[in-house]
Amino acid sequence: xxxPFSAHGARFEIEFAPHLxxxxxxxQFVSTxxxxxxxxxxxxxxxxxxxxxxxxxxxxxxxxxxxRIRILVERDQDGVHTVTIETRNHAAGENLRAVRExxxxxxxxxxxxxxxxxxxxxxxxxxxxxxLGLGRVRAEADMTLSYEIRRDELTIRAxxxxxxxAAK
Amino acid sequence: MTxxxxxxxxxxxxxxxxxxxDVDGIQLALTGSAETPAYEALMTLVRRLxxxxxxxxxxxxxxxxxxxxxxxxxCIKTFVTWLSELRDADAxxxxxxxxxxxxxxxxxRRTVGALKSFAPSVVIVAD
Numbered sequence: 001x002x003x004p005f006s007a008h009g010a011r012f013e014i015e016f017a018p019h020l021x022x023x024x025x026x027x028q029f030v031s032t033x034x035x036x037x038x039x040x041x042x043x044x045x046x047x048x049x050x051x052x053x054x055x056x057x058x059x060x061x062x063x064x065x066x067x068r069i070r071i072l073v074e075r076d077q078d079g080v081h082t083v084t085i086e087t088r089n090h091a092a093g094e095n096l097r098a099v100r101e102x103x104x105x106x107x108x109x110x111x112x113x114x115x116x117x118x119x120x121x122x123x124x125x126x127x128x129x130x131x132l133g134l135g136r137v138r139a140e141a142d143m144t145l146s147y148e149i150r151r152d153e154l155t156i157r158a159x160x161x162x163x164x165x166a167a168k
Numbered sequence: 169m170t171x172x173x174x175x176x177x178x179x180x181x182x183x184x185x186x187x188x189x190d191v192d193g194i195q196l197a198l199t200g201s202a203e204t205p206a207y208e209a210l211m212t213l214v215r216r217l218x219x220x221x222x223x224x225x226x227x228x229x230x231x232x233x234x235x236x237x238x239x240x241x242x243c244i245k246t247f248v249t250w251l252s253e254l255r256d257a258d259a260x261x262x263x264x265x266x267x268x269x270x271x272x273x274x275x276x277r278r279t280v281g282a283l284k285s286f287a288p289s290v291v292i293v294a295d
Contacts, residue, residue, distance in 0.1 A: 020203075020204060020205075023203075024181075024201065024203060027238065041272070041274060042274045045273070045274035045275045046274070048238075048275070049275050049278075052238070052240060053240065053241055056204070056240060056241075056242075113282070113285065116282060117282070117285055117286055120248050120282070120286045121252070121286075123245050123248050123249075124245075124248050124249050124251075124252035124253075125252075126245070129242075130241045130242050130244065130245035130248075132241035132242075132244060132245060132248075133240075133241045136241050136244070139282065140275070140278040140279060140282060
């Protein structure tokens, strides 16, 4: 069964109290939903990986009892799809600094896989946390990353264009 | 109980079964989903595997991911830690790690590809 695309694209958004169990549920839904929308397991897998990693970060580092994820797939006149995944949560100062450093480093690196391999090297020596989620979104899900910080509110946005023919 | 049963993992979402391959190889078959709650169990598995390999080096370790639905970055770190130690070990202590993946699960191809790039001297990829 395929899910038809509306003129507004295929959009999914939830606001929630942060909980790790939710991450798995959202990934499974997103994977199924977008494979039906796009008819493309490769694209759906990229979206699911990125949604999982971003949402897990939003849950782990949330300082308030409220967070949000929004996923939007739009199609332009040429049939090119653009996917945007956006998470928003409140976080403590040290976590905001850490995510800012990680995202700025990724933005400076022109080669996503090279940056990810550097993160893998560091991860092997870390005693807590993997530090890999954002690098994985960029390198494995092949998505660009940007962010906004307003006071203690963090918004991370991952975007990618899905090539024509990749979706039906 | 088998000689390799201390390498088995049973968590709510992840199951790992260890078995012999050929005479002195080891296979780890993962099923379910490897996410944050399974991290400690996977790290314990890696430590036990390394201790066993130190005492008796296996001809290879096969990591069969075909029945694994997903692995998050926290659990990828356990493989990165293991492969890093193996890659940096003396040649006599090294053994190959062969990842078997399901081509119909695109994330497996990408994740295994990254691990191959990370430790090319020890990782072998098969589908």
